[in-house]
Amino acid sequence: MVVPLEHVIALSLALFSTGVLGVLFRRNAITIFMSIELMLNAVNLALVGFSRYYNSVDGQVFVFLVMTLAAAEVAVGLAIIIAVYRNRQTVNIDEINLMKN
Amino acid sequence: MVLNKNAVYSALLLVLCFFSLAIIYLLLEAYFLAVLEVFIYAGAIMVLFLFVIMLLNLGREKALEHFKYLQRGLSIFLVVLFFFGVFLLLLNDSSALHQPEGGFAAGGVYSLGEALFTKYLLPFEVASLLLLVALIGTVYLAKRKI
Numbered sequence: 001m002v003v004p005l006e007h008v009i010a011l012s013l014a015l016f017s018t019g020v021l022g023v024l025f026r027r028n029a030i031t032i033f034m035s036i037e038l039m040l041n042a043v044n045l046a047l048v049g050f051s052r053y054y055n056s057v058d059g060q061v062f063v064f065l066v067m068t069l070a071a072a073e074v075a076v077g078l079a080i081i082i083a084v085y086r087n088r089q090t091v092n093i094d095e096i097n098l099m100k101n
Numbered sequence: 102m103v104l105n106k107n108a109v110y111s112a113l114l115l116v117l118c119f120f121s122l123a124i125i126y127l128l129l130e131a132y133f134l135a136v137l138e139v140f141i142y143a144g145a146i147m148v149l150f151l152f153v154i155m156l157l158n159l160g161r162e163k164a165l166e167h168f169k170y171l172q173r174g175l176s177i178f179l180v181v182l183f184f185f186g187v188f189l190l191l192l193n194d195s196s197a198l199h200q201p202e203g204g205f206a207a208g209g210v211y212s213l214g215e216a217l218f219t220k221y222l223l224p225f226e227v228a229s230l231l232l233l234v235a236l237i238g239t240v241y242l243a244k245r246k247i
Binding site: 003006008009010011013014015017020021024025028030031033034037038041044045048049051052057058060061063064065067068069070071072073074075076078079080081082083085091 | 104108111112115118119122125126128129130131133134137138141142145146149150153154156157159172173176177180181183184187188191192212213215216217220221224225228231232234235236238239242243
């Protein structure tokens with residue numbers, strides 16, 4: 001094996017942590033959405049690494065399904081963001097407190 | 102990418118990140134997924150993101166209004182704790198992972214397609230149904246004013 005599994009998991013962990021930090025730090029709904037994409041990609045990377053490690057194609061099938069899910073999620077999520085922007089003229093999540101009271 | 106206040110810059114850096122991930126997939130001999138990563142993520146999804154960013158005309162975002170330092174410090178602390186927790190687990194316990202014997206046949210279009218259309222036929226069809234539902238929902242959301 002060319003790439004050791006530990007390195008793949010460490011990189012996947014770093015990417016996932018970066019995504020979590022982005023969700024916690026940013027106030028912009030679109031940037032938060034992109035951070036969620038980054039987390040999905042981190043999980044994809046871990047799945048591909050394990051698939052390579054265990055000599056099985058199953059992990060790559062799951063990555064394929066996750067990619068489908070990500071595409072569907074992005075389409076619906078961006079439509080929701082555009083609908084929110086149309087109503088409130090902002091995508092700052094501090095100002096979107098419709099369900100607060 | 103997450104530290105940049107400008108949404109367009111972080112989107113372009115995310116494209117760079119997707120290309121790097123595609124190269125790592127190539128190193129892991131997942132050739133079909135590397136092509137798919139570039140096509141779907143860097144091609145379709147990021148174009149959608151950039152389109153929405155430019156449609157909404159986003160500038161630099163405002164800073165947090167309240168709990169700024171407490172929230173930032175706490176989130177950094179928790180993420181670092183998570184990272185080093187799993188990292189130390191990985192360093193200490195990597196002997197638990199034992200690689201099975203046998204050659205590696207996965208990665209190409211042929212083996213992936215064979216698994217997708219025989220063993221995982223039902224999830225594949227459910228994924229197509231999911232895409233249809235997402236399509237209908239997006240059209241519904243975009244069409245009328247909510």
